[in-house]
Amino acid sequence: MFVTPVMMHMADALLSPGVGLSMILVSLFALGYSVYRIRKDHTLTEQKIPVMAVMAAFVFAAQMINFTIPGTGSSGHLCGGMILAAVLGQYPAVLSLSAVLLIQCLFFADGGLLAIGCNVFNMGLCAILVAYPLIYKPIMKRGFSNARAFVASILACEVGLQLGAFCVVLQTLLSGITALPFGAFVALMQPIHLAIGLVEGVITALVVIFIHNTRPELLDTALENKSPTVSAKRVVVILAAAVVVIGGGLSLLASSNPDGLEWSIAGVTGDTELEAQYPAAEAAGSVVNSTAVLPDYAFASDAENPLGTTVSGLVGSAFCVVLAGGAAWVISLTKKKSKAH
Amino acid sequence: MADMRGKIQQLYALEQLAAGDTPIHRLHPGAKLLVTFVYLVTVVSFDRFQLGRLLPYLIYPVLLMSLSGAPWGLVMRRVALALPFVVLAGLSNLLFDRAPVLVMGSLTVTAGVLSCASVLVRTFLTVLALTLLMAVTPLLELTMALRRIHIPEQLITLLEMTYRYIGALLEEAFSMSTAYHLRHRQTKGLELRHMGSFVGNLLLRSFDRAGRIYSAMKCRGYGRPYRQPTPRPWRWTDVVFTILACGLCLLFRFVDVGLVVGRVIGGLAVC
Structure with missing residues (x-):
């Protein structure tokens, strides 16, 4: 230690x-x-x-x-x-x-x-x-x-x-x-x-x-x-x-950051009524459902809340990362080829 | 002892990397410093639950790393070094933030899981950006950029000299530590009662060395007025890099790019 x-x-x-x-x-x-x-x-x-x-x-x-x-x-x-x-x-x-x-x-x-x-x-x-x-x-x-x-x-x-x-x-x-x-x-x-x-x-x-x-x-x-x-x-x-x-x-x-504070208080008190406090969660869910990528997910957040990290966002972000990784791979490949020449 | 040797190696490893010659290395140090600062500020400006918004920020370091040829192993070791306190903060979120935010069948994801992951991703991104800055910019170029924004000369000279002497004094401490361990059965560390004379001796040696260094510097003209080397001017590539990189950071901050792309993918899936 x-x-x-x-x-x-x-x-x-x-x-x-x-x-x-x-x-x-x-x-x-x-x-x-x-x-x-x-x-x-x-x-x-x-x-x-x-x-x-x-x-x-x-x-x-x-x-x-x-x-x-x-x-x-x-x-x-x-x-x-x-x-x-x-x-x-x-x-x-x-x-x-x-x-x-x-x-x-x-x-x-x-x-x-x-x-x-x-x-x-x-x-x-x-x-x-x-x-x-x-x-x-x-x-x-x-x-x-x-x-x-x-x-x-x-x-x-x-x-x-x-x-x-x-x-x-x-x-x-x-x-x-x-x-x-x-x-x-x-x-x-x-x-x-x-x-x-x-x-x-x-x-x-x-x-x-x-x-x-x-x-x-x-x-x-x-x-x-x-x-x-x-x-x-x-x-x-x-x-x-x-x-x-x-x-x-x-x-x-x-x-x-008022919403983040609210959420941290909710986390500490263990309040499970969060979904009821955020009626817009259904709206957020319907947006995601309309994209039809992962329709079985349920959300407890609304679009304006910091917790509004939707699956669409995650999928899209992951896509961006894969795209960047691909670009990096292509750059490395090009570098290797130019070195070989 | 291994710690000391490791630190010396780390110091020189980054210095060697920074001396490289790639398009990223050739960029103006001020441009790289500005972009890194904007990157850090925008990354940490997200709420702790906005994990998805952080992921697009991987694009900048990943591209920079591949363009500059910085090795993954070195960067990952640095991320690991930064983790202890951050992991503590992340784990506390797991314990204290139990509000459910996502239900996938029988699996419930709590706000704590989300914020813990977010803290770890933030750490990864910020350490990555800073390590990359130092891997593609020699310290002397960076201090030149600091001079241009009028940071007091004493501070900059002190920083440059300290950086230069750290290697020498680490070697000194390493030699003393090796001698101690060869004469002593203790292998883990020094005995507390020996710390006074050990560290005191190191301090006296450092002080004596400072005197010798000062004399050597005086012999080479230290203290006389001299012309600072002309800072290298900004080129159009520096301006383009700064606008693109800062623009990307601000775009990711104000537009949920992940959500937009996700919707597009979703729309395509429905079609």
């Missing part, structure tokens, strides 16, 4: 365009703000970019290292966001983690292009722009000790992952793709990420302690750097802006 944060990687298939595009805007805003801050504080020296890139590649490589969790027989791997923030400072860390997430999405199918905004927000912004400045940094600024490193890392990782996991639940449910009720989804996601956060926090602490013992200046640079300092007020303002943008996106979504 693997204890990995795979459930944090949102896929395109689980998102609606409204939620996906809203989150892309929010994340772009946060990335733009990060670029602005490190430019303004003159910390984005030309040397910093290669360091940020190598650190991003380090996180990627570190995620490949599996470790065994004592007493469970399961294994997991590091996420690395908090280590990035501890070494680079929060704004460079946000940019580096976003580069990792984009490469994971483009080359390894971890997450999707439309979901990149959600993934940057859930895995990057929640941990690095919220948990790091509000929890990790204030604790570690009091002076380094092993106990403080453990407390700061575990608390920050827990809070970051809990926030991220909760955002995954909200984004998935608001997209209307899953019928999982809110309570059940939260009960599934939060405890898993509580355990993952604990392990992540312990490893982060071990790494931070190791670096402090060997090259303490690496950690001091990030802590003493002025650029990562951010007031809680500013974080709240950023999050408020995010909520406004997301809210705007979701209101569009809400107006476009």
Whole structure:
């Protein structure tokens, strides 16, 4: 068994365009703000970019290292966001983690292009722009000790992952793709990420302690750097802006998918009177019957309902697919022949 | 360890594919990016029950795959990678969405079955489109297109450099992991108590490498103003491809092509 944060990687298939595009805007805003801050504080020296890139590649490589969790027989791997923030400072860390997430999405199918905004927000912004400045940094600024490193890392990782996991639940449910009720989804996601956060926090602490013992200046640079300092007020303002943008996106979504919501409620309550609620089902059935392809099928949907996936539609779509497959086959055949010549 | 080796191979496999020379590879990267984005947005814009409306969208990746010569095996492996969380969401629909929607004799199809299948098809289509984009477009061409739409230069440079260093650092981690496993009986993974020094060492090596890379870059003129290569202009083939592909996506979104074709077939059957 693997204890990995795979459930944090949102896929395109689980998102609606409204939620996906809203989150892309929010994340772009946060990335733009990060670029602005490190430019303004003159910390984005030309040397910093290669360091940020190598650190991003380090996180990627570190995620490949599996470790065994004592007493469970399961294994997991590091996420690395908090280590990035501890070494680079929060704004460079946000940019580096976003580069990792984009490469994971483009080359390894971890997450999707439309979901990149959600993934940057859930895995990057929640941990690095919220948990790091509000929890990790204030604790570690009091002076380094092993106990403080453990407390700061575990608390920050827990809070970051809990926030991220909760955002995954909200984004998935608001997209209307899953019928999982809110309570059940939260009960599934939060405890898993509580355990993952604990392990992540312990490893982060071990790494931070190791670096402090060997090259303490690496950690001091990030802590003493002025650029990562951010007031809680500013974080709240950023999050408020995010909520406004997301809210705007979701209101569009809400107006476009009322039928899907009705159907999901019907599915949860187990209401079997659906056919009676949709008298137009007979009309839809008569349309299909008139085509006389598969007259024995009975339908519980009407033409305007999202459930109006008729057999005609399926047959026609399948026909299109077969046609495309045939075209692809002909293209391959032509290519082979031209190669032979 | 196998994971690490697999990732390195995956990275290079896509890079090799992207360096191909087919009509699809020669298209403007901006055109391919735009079409992929429109494709993704239109695919995910359907309700979770509209399975039939999604099927025509297979036409684009299937044709693109055959025209570009991208191997099915590689693409399918990527789809499989994307499945775990999506399968969970799909299965939850099976459990919670039990309203009957289709009765075929004694067999009843529930809304959950329909939406579960729809989620899986959506995953297949979206991962397929993204993988194909990367299989026919080198990353450097893609970042050039991003520069033209004024994404901050720092972000793009960071992306390019990270991509370049991932291979090197994966090799580094692979060597360390091999050394650890040769000295240790543990075969499944590292012991938790060793993670601090292992990952810490990897981090220190990465940091030192960053210093060496920076010095090497400075020797080659990094930091001095230089002229960006002129982006390649749009050709008429790029415009035709964009209009056709985006038009097809929008057509499938606003017209139930499957239903229309199905009715035609039905009409023919009646005749």
